[in-house]
Amino acid sequence: MKTGGQLIVEALETHGVERVFCIPGESYLAVLDGLHDSRIETTVCRQEGGAAMMADAWGKLTGTPGICMVTRGPGATNAAAGVHIAYQDSTPMILFIGQIDSRFREREAFQEVDYRRFFSPMAKWVAEIDSAERVPEMISRAFHVATSGRPGPVVLALPEDALIDTADISQPAPWKPVETYPGSDQIADFVRRIEAAGRPLMILGGSRWSQDAVDQVKGFAERFSVPIACSFRRQMLFDHSHPLYAGDVGIGLNPKLRARIDESDCLILLGGRLSEMPSQSYELLDIPSPRQPFIHIHAGVEELGRVYRPDLAIHASPRGFASALAAYNQDDSIPQYSDWAESTHKDYLSWSRIPDSMPGDVHMGEIVAWLKGELPDDSILCNGAGNYATWIHRFWPFRRFATQAAPTSGSMGYGVPAAVAAKLLHPDRDVVAFAGDGCFQMTCQEFGTAVQAGAAVIVLVVDNGMYGTIRMHQEREYPARLSATSLINPDFAAWARSYGVFGATVEKTEEFADLFRAAKASNGPALLHIKIDPEGITPATTLSALREKALNHPK
Numbered sequence: 001m002k003t004g005g006q007l008i009v010e011a012l013e014t015h016g017v018e019r020v021f022c023i024p025g026e027s028y029l030a031v032l033d034g035l036h037d038s039r040i041e042t043t044v045c046r047q048e049g050g051a052a053m054m055a056d057a058w059g060k061l062t063g064t065p066g067i068c069m070v071t072r073g074p075g076a077t078n079a080a081a082g083v084h085i086a087y088q089d090s091t092p093m094i095l096f097i098g099q100i101d102s103r104f105r106e107r108e109a110f111q112e113v114d115y116r117r118f119f120s121p122m123a124k125w126v127a128e129i130d131s132a133e134r135v136p137e138m139i140s141r142a143f144h145v146a147t148s149g150r151p152g153p154v155v156l157a158l159p160e161d162a163l164i165d166t167a168d169i170s171q172p173a174p175w176k177p178v179e180t181y182p183g184s185d186q187i188a189d190f191v192r193r194i195e196a197a198g199r200p201l202m203i204l205g206g207s208r209w210s211q212d213a214v215d216q217v218k219g220f221a222e223r224f225s226v227p228i229a230c231s232f233r234r235q236m237l238f239d240h241s242h243p244l245y246a247g248d249v250g251i252g253l254n255p256k257l258r259a260r261i262d263e264s265d266c267l268i269l270l271g272g273r274l275s276e277m278p279s280q281s282y283e284l285l286d287i288p289s290p291r292q293p294f295i296h297i298h299a300g301v302e303e304l305g306r307v308y309r310p311d312l313a314i315h316a317s318p319r320g321f322a323s324a325l326a327a328y329n330q331d332d333s334i335p336q337y338s339d340w341a342e343s344t345h346k347d348y349l350s351w352s353r354i355p356d357s358m359p360g361d362v363h364m365g366e367i368v369a370w371l372k373g374e375l376p377d378d379s380i381l382c383n384g385a386g387n388y389a390t391w392i393h394r395f396w397p398f399r400r401f402a403t404q405a406a407p408t409s410g411s412m413g414y415g416v417p418a419a420v421a422a423k424l425l426h427p428d429r430d431v432v433a434f435a436g437d438g439c440f441q442m443t444c445q446e447f448g449t450a451v452q453a454g455a456a457v458i459v460l461v462v463d464n465g466m467y468g469t470i471r472m473h474q475e476r477e478y479p480a481r482l483s484a485t486s487l488i489n490p491d492f493a494a495w496a497r498s499y500g501v502f503g504a505t506v507e508k509t510e511e512f513a514d515l516f517r518a519a520k521a522s523n524g525p526a527l528l529h530i531k532i533d534p535e536g537i538t539p540a541t542t543l544s545a546l547r548e549k550a551l552n553h554p555k
Contacts, residue, residue, distance in 0.1 A: 025071020052082020
């Protein structure tokens, strides 16, 4: 006989879980006890939101559910930030929540929450394991639900009495991913439409990708001379140095790429949903019927026609669809790219050219340019939300799959937790977290998790003394009327050193290279506090220019 807590840990082992991210709580002590003798690594975090973000990043980078464990009530509500990210980003994740003793329900017991009502709008499935006997069944289902169709988070509540309950029950076979493949007639129709098009363009997005799928799509694009763009914060899905790369369809879309999307006579969306950010507030394509001939391939059948009515809808996962494409990629001849494809890539190269100058003594563009020559292609870049992220999205050349962890949901605070998870997953690879000063302080306590776990991440805190994105919008909409966007910040480098690790301040561009190398040579978690001029709000404009334009040309 085994307790419910032991059976949960045994089930996670059965399904191949390597690591859980948690904040401990008395509500699930029986599970923590089960982990004591388990081969599963346990990462103790500082706040439930950070733990859930680590689980999301693990799911992004592996395609398998990231596992997070938190206690009831405030522990669960704190974790909601990471659950929301996983939902909007289509990331497989399972959140386990300690729950009150089931005998105390409906009395407003200590930290009692109805998790079905709370999490249902932001999770694929929310349930409660009411007995030890049902543990294998419920956890097997959780893995399948989290990874099938459009992936997402599953939430399982664990009543205290169920965790100490006992049962003699075996585990099922390990979970296996279920792929969805296109029909042969659909692939034939797809290829005919590509062959007939003079201005095809494919946008890659979503989850459920693999290295093989990325390579297979690249091979198909080469054979048919199809330019490839990547959706918001999915840039790792195509090599930016490839002559077919068109750029990213995200915030601050290249006007020339937008024009090419308008002009396309065969627009393909593979894996993504083209939600608010990549769709430019739903103005990129007409709704419900795009004016361009439109093909949509998605693993979740409910997404096909949900916003955009495709001329050809294909229910298939990226891996399933890519493997079918590979059957059409048997031509060994050297690809001959069309003028359309070549000029599309030239537009990207021009758009990604770093500006010559920026206000102040630190030029983030020059720092990114230096990092491009310093970091290996397999380095993993992580970030949260803020204007600082523009320097990554527009100017960093992603070359390889699974080298990016960033929230398409736009959640601040994501970069540091994601970097911790990425470094624990790939200890032999360089992992760099970019964070603004406001973004960093939302989860900066997880730097302590990196220290405790020995995760040698390098955190770059880009400090302009404000919530920069909100300030930018404030200057556009309410010029010279500033409210609630200024920040008084600590000495972040000294704060890092208080953990006994490397911390340094960058106040001039030329200081960065030596300090970054020193941070890397420290062989532990490190932080560089980069002080930038608040005037340089984006690579293309300044705060003063935004204010002047808004004052002189009021809406």
